[in-house]
Amino acid sequence: MAEATFKSRAVKALTKRLKLELDVVQTVAQREAERLLGTQASLAQRREVLEGNLRELRGNRGRWEARVGSLRAATVSSEEWLAGREKRSAGGAPGKSGGDKKGESSSARDATASCDLAFVEDDGLSLQLLRAVSKDAALEDAMDALDEGLDKGALTLPEWLKVTRQLSKEQFMARAETLVVRKTQMQRGVSGGLTFKNA
Numbered sequence: 001m002a003e004a005t006f007k008s009r010a011v012k013a014l015t016k017r018l019k020l021e022l023d024v025v026q027t028v029a030q031r032e033a034e035r036l037l038g039t040q041a042s043l044a045q046r047r048e049v050l051e052g053n054l055r056e057l058r059g060n061r062g063r064w065e066a067r068v069g070s071l072r073a074a075t076v077s078s079e080e081w082l083a084g085r086e087k088r089s090a091g092g093a094p095g096k097s098g099g100d101k102k103g104e105s106s107s108a109r110d111a112t113a114s115c116d117l118a119f120v121e122d123d124g125l126s127l128q129l130l131r132a133v134s135k136d137a138a139l140e141d142a143m144d145a146l147d148e149g150l151d152k153g154a155l156t157l158p159e160w161l162k163v164t165r166q167l168s169k170e171q172f173m174a175r176a177e178t179l180v181v182r183k184t185q186m187q188r189g190v191s192g193g194l195t196f197k198n199a
Contacts, residue, residue, distance in 0.1 A: 139171040
């Protein structure tokens with residue numbers, strides 16, 4: 001009888017303790033689940049933001065690639081035009097020998113000076129746009145040269161950072177000017193503003 005009572009009390013005490021421990025475990029598990037759900041929601045929100053930024057970057061990349069393509073086409077046309085002008089200059093002076101350095105430098109100067117005649121601006125805004133785009137491309141070339149100099153050890157990192165930061169500011173202003181001028185031209189109904197002449 002005493003043994004049965006002892007067993008009954010022991011079972012009740014053990015059951016009570018297990019219930020208490022189970023309650024504690026359930027409380028901890030519930031809190032951890034809530035924390036994980038909150039983390040999951042935060043990660044989902046961050047993912048949406050990152051995907052939006054990625055879409056925007058891809059759109060910007062597409063626009064810049066299109067712009068680079070148009071600049072390359074203009075460069076090819078300019079080089080073809082310049083080559084034609086050089087051939088005409090060489091053909092128009094048969095009395096000069098190929099070893100006349102003075103004649104060659106004069107011809108090169110004439111060809112370079114006449115490059116500006118390849119583009120005719122329709123108005124002042126078109127001239128401003130041409131200068132801004134040219135400045136942007138020149139600054140890009142300069143920064144490429146700086147990168148090459150850093151890779152070859154001709155520049156230290158602090159020097160590279162200083163000059164690159166300055167050129168980046170100038171390039172930002174040139175690109176901002178380009179956007180403003182193009183917007184103004186669109187408002188005025190001007191689609192191109194520049195005419196390329198195949199002389």
